[in-house]
Amino acid sequence: MDRFIEFIGEAVKRLPVDLREANSDGPWKEIAxxxxxxxxxxxxxxxxxLWDAVQTDIPLLLETIEITLKNLSSD
Structure with a gap:
């Protein structure tokens, strides 16, 4: 579980700043x-x-990603 969070956190850190800023509701800082x-x-x-991150931050991150993808495809 901890390596999974590390992997996701590293991916979050590599996201473009403008994408994170445009979706400021995302748990970027928490996951990183x-x-x-x-x-x-x-x-x-x-x-x-760590368990709280799995229970709270990861579902919120998934929701944020889904919204972001929807917004990108409609632009």
Whole structure:
């Protein structure tokens, strides 16, 4: 699960800034921050926070991606 979050977080960090800004509702900072804590092996990682990301941030990210794709295809 933690590698999955790292992978998603890295992908989020590589998104163009204008795309993230245009969809400011997305949990960009939360996902990237969780990725950083996992990737850099910070000792203070609370796995409840990781679980919250899976339960809350990932579904919100999916919803944001779906809306973004819809908006891009209608332009």
């Amino acid at each position: 921050g969780t990725r950083d804590r996992l990737s850099h092996g910070y000792d203070d990682l609370d796995y409840r926070v």
